[in-house]
Amino acid sequence: xxxxxxxxxxxxxxxxxxxxxxxxxxxxxxxxxxxxxxxxxxxxxxxxxxxxxxxxxxxxxxxxxxxxxxxxxxxxxxxxxxxxxxxxxxxxxxxxxxxxxxxxxxxxxxxxxxxxxxxxxxxxxxxxxxxxxxxxxxxxxxxxxxxxxxxxxxxxxxxxxxxxxxxxxxxxxxxxxxxxxxxxxxxxxxxxxxxxxxxxxxxxxxxxxxxxxxxxxxxxxxxxxxxxxxxxxxxxxxxxxxxxx
Numbered sequence: 001x002x003x004x005x006x007x008x009x010x011x012x013x014x015x016x017x018x019x020x021x022x023x024x025x026x027x028x029x030x031x032x033x034x035x036x037x038x039x040x041x042x043x044x045x046x047x048x049x050x051x052x053x054x055x056x057x058x059x060x061x062x063x064x065x066x067x068x069x070x071x072x073x074x075x076x077x078x079x080x081x082x083x084x085x086x087x088x089x090x091x092x093x094x095x096x097x098x099x100x101x102x103x104x105x106x107x108x109x110x111x112x113x114x115x116x117x118x119x120x121x122x123x124x125x126x127x128x129x130x131x132x133x134x135x136x137x138x139x140x141x142x143x144x145x146x147x148x149x150x151x152x153x154x155x156x157x158x159x160x161x162x163x164x165x166x167x168x169x170x171x172x173x174x175x176x177x178x179x180x181x182x183x184x185x186x187x188x189x190x191x192x193x194x195x196x197x198x199x200x201x202x203x204x205x206x207x208x209x210x211x212x213x214x215x216x217x218x219x220x221x222x223x224x225x226x227x228x229x230x231x232x233x234x235x236x237x238x239x240x241x242x243x244x245x
Contacts (some may be wrong), residue, residue, distance in 0.1 A: 076136035195234035
């Protein structure tokens, strides 16, 4: 589609960006693909290119803001595009990614408004219990913290998420990472899963969770599916210091 970007008029450009932001994370990625070539990364890049065709920075902002406002599905891409613009201004410790003024997509005052909009989207999704369904859950928690300036709302939201042992395990699943293994020909072999424990410690009550999981009976464990059992095991190993960090 990048090859046809010059044939997309402004009206269709706005529609296209909205569709990308609203359903872009529905596209399935090959588990072995490099992160630079994942569908979400390519979509963010393409949105940036499409908006860059418009000379007026205020018009770019208006289009992007309108599209983000209308997103009703996964908000991950909306948050990611704002984060990319944050980086271009060197915000939140990303000074090494700061761009020259000619390469900035929108004005800084417009970025402030986008951050406020992104924060409202995140908080609305949290209030409506939809945040856990997002594909970039951990990244969104960090943007929430950055744009809000504190962890208060995040802590309250997460505590409401683990009301019992089952919900704790479901929440921990959002903190599972994956590393890919390749052979000497750079061909994907397999994926290995692990718990992103540093993020767990950042946002969750690790002592409370450990106590709850340790109270699982043998019967409880046997009722879990294999992946849930793995998640519990990952947590035990990290909490008990059996995993090298």
